[in-house]
Amino acid sequence: MTLPGERRRRRKRAFLSAGILALSGIVGGGVLAASNTWIGLSVGLAGLVAALVVLYRPGGVPILVYHSISPDASWLPWSTNTSVRPEVFRCHLQTLKNGGWTVKSTLDIVRDRQAGKRINDKTVVLQFDDGYLDNLVFAAPILREFSMPATFFASLDFIEQGKAIREDNDKLGPADWTGYMTVAELSLMDADPLFDIEAHGVNHARVPISDKPVEQLTEANWLRHAPLAWAYDSKNKARWFEAETPPPPLFIGEMVPENDSALSGRWWNDGETETEVAYVQRVGHALNRSRKELGEILGKDVVIFAWPFDRYCPVSVAAAKEAGFVAVTGGRGENRPEEDPTILSRVHIHDRAFGRGPLWLEGLALRARVNSASGRLVWHFLVVLAARIRSRRFGRPGYGPVS
């Protein structure tokens, strides 16, 4: 598994320190065994201090990303890795509160970092991708209960049509809380001083980047591959999951080609790769539309962009800045003062963090995640352990909209 930049260094630091600790223990123990107690104890203690110094480096600002918050998100083919049950979400917020974490809005953090202001230790940011209706129904009331701010990222083609406002979860059943928010619902959220709606692109699509086959399209997997059809159709797609057959150009039995997010990969079409010029133009157009049209819908300046699938490239970052976005996601750092304040690094939060288990275990996993992401690497071993156990049960997060 290749891990980019800071994340790889973080893992390296954690294992290096564990190595130092283990080595000092062995050497110290050896000397102790040779009955020179004082030297043995000193070596052991020095090793312990060295390991703790390497492992304790707070100062990062964890940005936690959620997607769906729902008791049952089975309508989403990637719900296993992107949906969190409301009781687990509440437990996460309680864990943050108990741990003394302050939740700040994305905009506050971006502005403070750009102004070079010192951000208090134990500050965290909450974000939600995709604009699911369940964010309004389940996440918003819990966030209000804790007075915690959050940012919700919406894609233009996935705004539910109509004027419905479906806020009251007592009157809604599982069949009602599928899909995405309407303009009225997004506006209602944005009008709440705790919440901001920001941009998540236009069509959340993936595009083929070569003719290399990945797997065969079947009745069982086509919904998961639906993002591969989204760039071919400019219509509203908020009800895409209700389709009974794959949308063109997907056909059962055909091979799914190697693909990437439409905003980070050059489109392979009719045996040819899109030219650099066409790619720059396409990405620029999507980012401009995303900022302009969402801004018109909400009657405000939209300034933050979250990359679909968390995928981007230098061309798309330049296009986002050109379009007027002041910050984008996709960073691989820890949001430290010395990092670029216009790039936000995020941590994806899953339900059933250890594969299964009681609520307190979900709280413990969140505690480990948030501490590790802030640079308190003592917690990193627990994060790695949870991820190993979880992937054994659910597999590694595949390429559904993981962002």
Ligand SMILES: [Zn+2]
């Ligand atoms: Zn997304």
